[in-house]
Amino acid sequence: MLITTFESNFTIAYIFFEDLFDLAKKIKPSIIFFDETDAFGLSRTSGDDISSRRILTEILVHIVGATNRIQDVDEALKRRFDLRIEVPLPDQCTRTMIVRLYMSQTYAELSEADYRRISDETEGYSGSDLKSVCRIAAMQPVKEFMRSLDIKMLDTVDVTKLKRQIRSCSIADFQNALTLYLPHGSTGNTPQQRSGLL
Numbered sequence: 001m002l003i004t005t006f007e008s009n010f011t012i013a014y015i016f017f018e019d020l021f022d023l024a025k026k027i028k029p030s031i032i033f034f035d036e037t038d039a040f041g042l043s044r045t046s047g048d049d050i051s052s053r054r055i056l057t058e059i060l061v062h063i064v065g066a067t068n069r070i071q072d073v074d075e076a077l078k079r080r081f082d083l084r085i086e087v088p089l090p091d092q093c094t095r096t097m098i099v100r101l102y103m104s105q106t107y108a109e110l111s112e113a114d115y116r117r118i119s120d121e122t123e124g125y126s127g128s129d130l131k132s133v134c135r136i137a138a139m140q141p142v143k144e145f146m147r148s149l150d151i152k153m154l155d156t157v158d159v160t161k162l163k164r165q166i167r168s169c170s171i172a173d174f175q176n177a178l179t180l181y182l183p184h185g186s187t188g189n190t191p192q193q194r195s196g197l198l
Helices: 010-026 050-059 075-080 092-103 112-121 127-148 151-156 159-164 171-180
Strands: 033-035 064-066
Parallel strands (some): 033 064
């Protein structure tokens, strides 16, 4: 069972949480996983709505959650996690492996030195950030090719032959992608994509 959004109306959300936990008890064993735990587990204040307090009390039972903003999660909620696992940002070797993995699915001409350079230039990037950078880099040759096409000719051309005319992804495409994309943790840049990217 996965919650991907959170109701802004706390009364409706509380009813939803009650039903969710009732259902979980009926179909046990079950795990309720909350992504972006900070969205509903913010630190409590004296001015909180009663429904928001009830929601937090209800989820202080048995939960599994994930957040990128642990500093914003209520202290009482944090204490309820018997085990906390911090997943650090990938190191240089791991970044290289991630880029290799994503680029293995594309037509790319990257040398060992290119992979090292990409890894060096992406310090502070998460796995998700690297995936986005790879996607942006891989799309550069496609965009370039599409701009060069005469749209009128598309109906008469064999698409398979067209694909062969697209150049391979290069280190220059990565350098361009890195100017268009900033990692999630960048100061003053959230989310990470700069305007005009796609």
